[in-house]
Amino acid sequence: MHLTRRAFLGSAGATGMASLFGFLGLELKPSKAFAAQATPVRGRITSTICPYCGVGCGALVTACDGRVVNVEGDPDHPINEGSLCSKGAAMIQIANNERRLTKVRYRAPGSDHWEEREWDWAIKKIAQNIKKTRDASFVTKDAQGRVVNRTEGLACLGGASLDNEECYAYSKFARALGVVFLEHQARI
Ligand code: SF4
The missing domain is CATH 1.20.5 (Single alpha-helices involved in coiled-coils or other helix-helix interfaces)
Incomplete structure (x- = not known):
């Protein structure tokens, strides 16, 4: 040879x-794919979006007895097609975490400490503050006498985890208030 x-x-x-x-x-x-060999986890499955970055990967969250028991990439999601990066794959730690805040914490103007409040109280307080600020800052005409109907006392900032429909609803809400400073996390 x-x-x-x-x-x-x-x-x-x-x-x-x-x-x-x-x-x-x-x-x-x-x-073989690991998922094919893994033991199926039982519970109620909900689809969601990873909250970490602007890629917006889809995930399937399985909950059982009020506790998240599994998180994996959503194979039907057009962005990630079932994959998750290491950060997204660890998102179960957000839900199952003893240090997670489950109640609203409020620090009053001039105060040096946080107080624990209920969500109903917080949402009402936010609505009251929005109305108070809007009423105090709303202008109907600019310096040249043109109708503007806007407030420059409020600003709205969207987050990368919002999907198209949520961004649409959020921007409509902001514009209806007369907000002109409307921005998105991904542009900052
Ligand atoms: S899984 Fe990773 S890449 Fe996808 S949205 Fe979450 S952090 Fe971003």
């Missing part, structure tokens, strides 16, 4: 790499 130098080195390299992968415990053959 005639063996050229190039063929010998190529063969030795392939054999050496295969041995090295074997030594390291790595399998070169196609492996």
Whole structure:
């Protein structure tokens, strides 16, 4: 058998790499997807969007007995098609975390400490403050006498986790108030 130098080195390299992968415990053959081997988790599944970054990957959250028991990428979501980065894959830690705040914390103007409040109280307080600020800052005409009907005392900032429909509803809400300073996290 005639063996050229190039063929010998190529063969030795392939054999050496295969041995090295074997030594390291790595399998070169196609492996089965982990999800196909995992034990199914039982519970109510809800689809949601990862809250971390502007990519907006879809996730499936499984909850059982009031507790999140599994989070995985949504295979039907057009953005990530089932995958999640390491941060998104760890999002179960947001729900199952003893340090998670579950009540509103409020610090009154001039105060040096936080007080615990209920959501109903907080939402009412936010609405009252919006109305108070809007009433105090609303202008119907600008310096040239043109009708503007706007407030420059309020600003609205959208987040990357909002989807198109939520952004649409949010911007309509802001414009209805007369807000002109309407921005989005992704542009800042
Ligand atoms: S899974 Fe990762 S890439 Fe996708 S939205 Fe969350 S943080 Fe961003």
